[in-house]
Amino acid sequence: MARGIAYKFGILKTPAYTSAHLKHSMTRKKCFVVNNYVEAVRGLACELLDMLGEGLGLKDEKAFSKLIKDNESDSLVRLNHYPPYYGNAEERSTKTKDDNSSRVGFGEHSDPQILTILRSNDVDGLQILSPVNDRVWISVKSDPTAFFVNVGDALQAMTNGRCISVRHRAMANSRRSRLSMMFFAAPSLQTCISPLPEMITPENPQQYRQYTWAEFKKTMYSLRLASNRLELYRLDSKVDYKFQDDD
Numbered sequence: 001m002a003r004g005i006a007y008k009f010g011i012l013k014t015p016a017y018t019s020a021h022l023k024h025s026m027t028r029k030k031c032f033v034v035n036n037y038v039e040a041v042r043g044l045a046c047e048l049l050d051m052l053g054e055g056l057g058l059k060d061e062k063a064f065s066k067l068i069k070d071n072e073s074d075s076l077v078r079l080n081h082y083p084p085y086y087g088n089a090e091e092r093s094t095k096t097k098d099d100n101s102s103r104v105g106f107g108e109h110s111d112p113q114i115l116t117i118l119r120s121n122d123v124d125g126l127q128i129l130s131p132v133n134d135r136v137w138i139s140v141k142s143d144p145t146a147f148f149v150n151v152g153d154a155l156q157a158m159t160n161g162r163c164i165s166v167r168h169r170a171m172a173n174s175r176r177s178r179l180s181m182m183f184f185a186a187p188s189l190q191t192c193i194s195p196l197p198e199m200i201t202p203e204n205p206q207q208y209r210q211y212t213w214a215e216f217k218k219t220m221y222s223l224r225l226a227s228n229r230l231e232l233y234r235l236d237s238k239v240d241y242k243f244q245d246d247d
């Protein structure tokens with residue numbers, strides 16, 4: 001696996017994206033463009049979450065989007081750059097098209113937040129783990145005119161497992177650079193996350209215990225990227241990640 005290929009250009013916390021750091025690293029015009037983009041994708045995330053709330057028959061259809069509209073929301077934007085890859089000598093002699101090596105640019109993980117809105121250029125790379133066979137990776141065709149939406153762990157917990165946070169990764173084996181930009185819609189650090197009452201039924205009893213977003217983030221940073229952190233918050237969890245980082 002190739003590590004460290006995805007470069008983080010910057011993490012722009014919203015709504016504080018006019019921070020001193022940004023002011024120094026971006027021209028006013030770029031700042032304006034980024035601000036507009038962030039506002040637009042935040043709006044999109046909220047609309048999608050309101051539709052989901054309605055579809056799930058929640059008493060408060062805006063229960064999810066409220067968390068993102070909160071001034072203290074921990075949402076952030078990340079830009080990834082995967083440089084072109086021409087392969088080693090052997091690969092170069094056989095490689096004819098983009099997608100024929102297994103060079104991982106961003107390892108397998110699920111997004112911890114509520115919802116992710118991803119946009120990329122026209123270079124493939126994103127793959128999702130098949131929900132029915134966890135050995136099969138499904139490539140997602142890039143489309144620079146579309147948004148890719150991922151359910152995050154927090155939404156899985158709040159919907160008591162009705163929505164599933166899909167595991168995904170990004171390959172970095174193209175002869176062209178891949179660029180992707182993600183808006184991760186998150187609640188405030190103090191927000192308590194737990195299955196909503198409407199999502200708990202006799203057929204689907206409560207699956208996750210309550211946690212704060214701050215607690216989940218702390219757990220996340222203590223584990224490897226690929227860990228299934230939400231498993232730790234299951235009421236019947238048998239997973240012990242104590243020795244996770246010892247190897």
Ligand SMILES: O=C(O)CCC(=O)C(=O)O
Binds near residue numbers: 182
């Ligand atoms: O770059 C991509 O296409 C995916 C990146 C990703 O999953 C992430 O940054 O969390």
